[in-house]
Each structure stands twice: as structure tokens, then as C-alpha cells.
Amino acid sequence: MQHFPIFLSVAGRRIVLSGGGDAALAKLRLLFKADAHLTVFAPEPDPQIETWALEGKLTLIRRKMAPGDALCAVLFYAADEDASEDARTTALARADGALTNIVDNLRDSQFITPAIVDRDPVTIAIGTEGAAPVLARAIKADLEDRLPTGLGTLARIGKAFRKAADALPFGRPRRDFWRDYYFNAGPKALAEGQDAVQPALDALLETHLTKPAREGHVAFVGAGPGDPELLTLKARRALDEADVIIHDRLIAPEILELARREATMIDAGKEGFGPSMKQDDINALIVEHAKTGAQVVRLKGGDATVFGRLDEEIDAVDAAGISWHIVPGITSASAAVAAIGQSLTKRGRNASVRFLTGHDMKGFADHDWKALARPGEVAAIYMGKKAARFIQGRLLMHGAHAGTPVTLVENASRPNQRVVETNLATLPADLSDAGLSGPALTFYGLAPRAALAQAQQFDIALEEAL
Ligand code: SAH
Secondary structure: OOOOOOOOOOOOOEEEEEOOOHHHHHHHHHHOOOOOEEEEEOOOOOHHHHHHHHOOOOEEEOOOOOOOOOOOEEEEEEOOOOHHHHHHHHHHHHHOOOEEEEOOOOOOOOOOOOEEEEEOOEEEEEOOOOOOHHHHHHHHHHHHHHOOOOHHHHHHHHHHOHHHHOOOOOOHHHHHHHHHHHHHHHHHHHHHOHHHHHHHHHHHHHHHHHOOOOOOEEEEEEOEOOOHHHOOHHHHHHHHHOOEEEEOOOOOHHHHOOOOOOOEEEEOOOOOOOOOOOHHHHHHHHHHHHHOOOEEEEEEOEOOOOOOOHHHHHHHHHHOOOEEEEEOOOOHHHHHHHHOOOOOOEOOOEOOOEEEEOEEOOEEOOOOHHHHOOOOOOEEEEOOOOOHHHHHHHHHHOOOOOOOEEEEEEOOOOOOOEEEEEEOOOHHHHHHHHOOOOOEEEEEOOOOHHHHHHHHHHHHHHHHHO
16 A cells, blocks of 8 residues: 555645646535635636635635745645646645645655545545546445435434433444444434434434343354355355454455454464364353353354364353354355366266365264265365375275366465366375465366366367377
């Protein structure tokens, strides 16, 4: 981030602009939104600027800028649309101590003006560091559509009510009250007219003051395979409402970013069945936080119900008499199979699919190898990298075809996703050659679709050649 966003207090302070043409007009229209003292230097101002001066909206000085003209100004805009004049005025303004901006010249500007969505006092500033003004405008248009125009009114009335709302205990009770106001009672009242908002606020406060305190609760949330867009809407909402988030190590930072800023984030450091915080300690941690009345999100990679040791955590929460629910997530097998363009099941090939773990707490996990070794079987193997040679040995021993396709998908759905295509015979060698360091899903009995198509074409060509 090269430009750090802040909201600058300009009420009653000086802003100076040099220029009298179109660029100056556009900036001035924006600057009128703030309660600043505007001074414009322009030898030949546009008639509109003269009108604004007559209306008292700005002070117009009909000459070029001179040293000292920007003294005490907090901001300066060079809008003469002439590179050498803009450089001259900017140098003067800097000497006077103002922060300077040259219209349409990002490189020589000390600050930039974002695209603004104005629901005063709610203001949203959108910046792209000059990289994509089109994108900023599109985001602005999108937000303009989505935010009700009454939002500003609700915020203004709400602001005056803040003192009264302080009667509610700090933290969640107060947050719940305001959420209820902005997203429920407020808009409803405003639909009846502005006068209905204040009585609605009074009634709402009464309801919240007499409401019993909210009890702690645990949401076991599947965070999906890594791509934040593969989070469910429910998972997003849970993150948004959480007081405490206890997450696995594999959760992508982009997903944790979505959490409420005040939420306490705890890295439980679990990576599959790997070395980590002890399960008992995690259980105790969840219970301890929920007992304080917190809304706890236990965030697990993929789907919490797949190789997630969920039941142990639920048992602990149950034993403590705390309520809980599960928010399903997209398991990594779903993301990985999508990455290779295949289906987990297919008519005529496999009517069932197994989710296996390569190893469990006792070591390499045993399975019904005989059943798996039959042609057409498909298995999604979690935590299968270390167990690759063991799995290969068991399957071959039970009669699996050495050429059965095996595909590994590392970091499924993430930008660094990789696919390793191999077969049962060459699995251990290809796996060690590939040097995968991230989480990987192993598909037994599935090859990537594109390669499959190529291989088939190759077979046909070969047959024809013979
Ligand atoms: N609950 C998780 C699985 C936890 S076990 C889920 O539903 O996906 C951890 C194993 O999941 C890893 O060893 C790896 O095999 C797999 N895994 C997790 N994230 C993955 C990803 N993004 N790409 C491929 N495999 C992944």
C-alpha cells in the first residue's frame, strides 16, 4: 500500500486550488462536500466559478498564484491543466506547507483523492493507487446501488443517540443494539418517515436494556480449501459476528482478514494430524472462551466434518453445556476434483467414492484395500503424501492395476495450485520428484480430464497407425 487512507478533518480549514477550467470545476464540486474554506486562484475563471464566488461558496482571486498564497492551507490542488504552471504552483504551495495534489498527475502528487460514496456522515473512499480508475468507478457505482440513500439519515440520528445507548453494557450488547438499528428497526422506521426514527430508537433501546444477556455459542465453521470466494455466505457471516476465532494453521490469511476487526484471533496451529497444540488444549480453549459469553468461531480448513476431529470438540462443548452449530464448508476433495475437471462419481465408472486418510493417529491408516483395488474405484485421499508408498504397496498387493491413474492436487483453489499426474506404479517416484510442500489431495482412480482426452486421442492415433 503506497497511499495510506485516512479521513482528514478540513472543517474550517483552508484548501487552495489553482485553475479556472474543467479540471478545477470537477475538483471544486467534490470539495464543496467538505466544510472547508476554499480559495481559488484563476486569472480567467470559468463563469461557474464566478457564480460560486458570488454565492459565497469560495473566495476567488483573479490572478496567478504567488509565494505565500497557500499559507495555512491544509491541502492544495494544482488544476491549471498545464504541466509547467502546475509544477510552479505546486512548488509554491509546498513551500507554504500544504499537502499537494496535481490533477491527473499521480507521480508528482503527495496525496490522491479517492472515488467517494457519500452517505454523510457515512463516507466510503475507494482508491486503486491510480492503477485502475475504471475499477474504482465500477466499485463506486456498485456501492451507490447497494447502500440505501437513507443510510446517512440513520447515521445522523444514530450519532445523536450514542450517549443514550451507552446505558447498554460495552461490547456485544451495544453492538447488537446498533446492528438491530441500522439493519432492522432503523430502515423500517425510516420507511414510515423521518419522524418515526427517534421513537423507534427509544423503543429499541428499551427492548435491548431488558433483554437477557446473550449466551456463549460455538460455530464450527468450514473455511473451504483456501480461495476466499469458496467460503459460504454463512461462514462469512459467522466470521463477521465472531468475538473469538480459533483457527487452524492452514487457513489462508485472506480469509482471516474477513473477520471482525475487534475479534480475538487464536492460531490453534493444527495441520491435519501433524504436530500442533494438543487437542485437549484446543477443546479447553473453545470452552473457556464460550463460557465468557463470547460467540466463538472454530474455523477449520475445508469442511469441518471431514478429518477435522470435530466430534472431540463437540463433546467438550456439549459437556460444558454450551450451544453449538456446524457451518458446512467445501472440502478440499471438491476443490481438487474441480481443478482437474473431473467428477467424483460417474455413471458406468464408479457409483461410490471414498474419502480416506493416509494416516491416522496410530500411523498409516488401513482400509478395505481389496475393495479399492477393483477397476473403476475412486478415492480421495487426505493427508496421503507420506503414506504414498504404503498405499501403493497395499493396493498392488490386493491386485490393483499398476497403471491405475493417480493425481495429486496441491494447494487446491489457491493461486499456487499444482497438479501432479501419475499412476500407481510411479506414484512414490513422481511424488518425490515433484517436491510438494503444501497440503495435497491424492486422487486414486482419477486422471485430469484434459490429459485423459489427450491420452485417448493418442491411443486412437496409435491404433490407426497400426
Ligand atoms: N477438513 C479438511 C481436511 C483436513 S485434513 C477438508 O475438508 O478439506 C488436512 C488434509 O486436507 C491435508 O493434508 C490435505 O490432504 C487436504 N487439504 C486441505 N486443504 C487442501 C488444499 N487446499 N488442497 C489440497 N488438499 C488440501
